[in-house]
Amino acid sequence: LASFVLDKAGLEPSFVDGGIIPDINTNAQHRAGKYFIAELDESDGTIVKYSPDILVINNLEEDHIDHYKNGMPDLVKTFNQEIAQSKKVLINNDNAGTALLSGNFITFGLKDADYTAKNVDSETIEIFHNGCLLTTIKTQLAGIHNVYNTLAVVAALNEAGVELKKIAQYFYPFTGMGRRFQKVCEFNGITVYDDYAHHPTEIKAALQAAASKFGKENVVAVFQPHRFTRLQSLWKEFLTAFENAGRVIVTDVYAASEDSIEGINGENFAAELSCEYVSGNMQDVARKLMPSLKKGDVVIGLGAGTITNLGKELCKLETILK
Structure with missing residues (x-):
């Protein structure tokens, strides 16, 4: 979603994503813009090879037990290592798994977070930062998980210094990733x-x-x-x-x-x-x-x-x- 929005806004992002992006018809590109977006995979632990300026953690749940033999404790250890080497970390404050993580976080969620959202059951979502209306996003994506995705992208792009008024209109054309509904x-x-x-x-x-x-x-x-x-x-x-x-x-x-x-x-x-x-x-x-x-x-x-x-x-x- 972040890659799509920045691309359609003419900011020429580079990106590596986990699926084919609609209208762009690729999962990766190298462009001249200053933003690089990567969807990192924790399945084999190689996530710790990266030191992002902004790290977004939408949820944390037990998975990939072929690598994380002790389950959640091993996952948390890996994520805490990645958090320590990231400049800014945004986490979903509503997810039980992220509560196990340690660090200084910028939070997003539907309540009690730095970035929150209202009118989540409609096409038009109001997004607030520290209690003040930040922007209004129109989306055609269904499901509460897509509300969190939209909220996370807005929060990350705002923290990156992107002018939201220049990109807000490009959320609605996004129809979802390949193999995602x-x-x-x-x-x-x-x-x-x-x-x-x-x-x-x-x-x-x-x-x-x-x-x-x-x-x-x-x-x-x-x-x-x-x-x-x-x-x-x-x-x-x-x-x-x-x-x-x-x-x-x-x-x-x-x-x-x-x-x-x-x-x-x-x-x-x-x-x-x-x-x-x-x-x-x-x-x-x-x-x-x-x-x-x-x-x-x-x-x-x-x-x-x-x-x-x-x-x-x-x-x-x-x-x-x-």
Whole structure:
């Protein structure tokens, strides 16, 4: 979002992001402007190789246990090291995980923070700094997680000295990142989306946004668990992540080079969640899913693996069946 806004405002930012940015059609570029934006990945600990002028931490939750063997304590240690070598640190004051971090912070959140937001349920969000109205941002992004994203970007750009009045208009054209609630196709009144969400909190956020936009009863969530270790360690959290879906289908686990773990699989997870289980590759999943879809359904593929191909396979089937 920050990369998109600065680019559209003509500030020629350089950036490296985790997904394809709409309209710019790339995840990275080197330009002449003075701003460089990077989406850093904590999964393997290499985040500590960077010393940013402004570090933004939107949330902190247990994940990547293949690297952080002791869970949250190891994550917190890594983030505290990164915080110590950053000039300014902005954190989400509403996230429980960030409360475990140490340092001098600039906070953002919906209450009791340096940067706050009001009218969060509308397209027009009012953003305040130290209690005073800073700017008004119009956005078409759905979901409370996108309110936090917008708030974080405004706070970071303000701290960087960007004139907000020159960039505020460029928030609304942003439609989201590739593989972030990305519309794949539409046929017979059925809409198919692809979302990279593979952590319980990400899934909750994606489904909450979908339910608020389309109605829970129309949301069909197709979940491909990503890594056996993640499904095992966050099993209970995953069980509560699908409350905003009217229908849930679970596929086989995408191993991502991991060995299987006895009892940790899509079939057993679906049984405990009391939802449908569909085995096989994405062609198989699409073939088994297609006959049960009806007009008004909003299908959302969730996961970081081959689930991204589900929408394409459904669209192929629709063309063949015409």
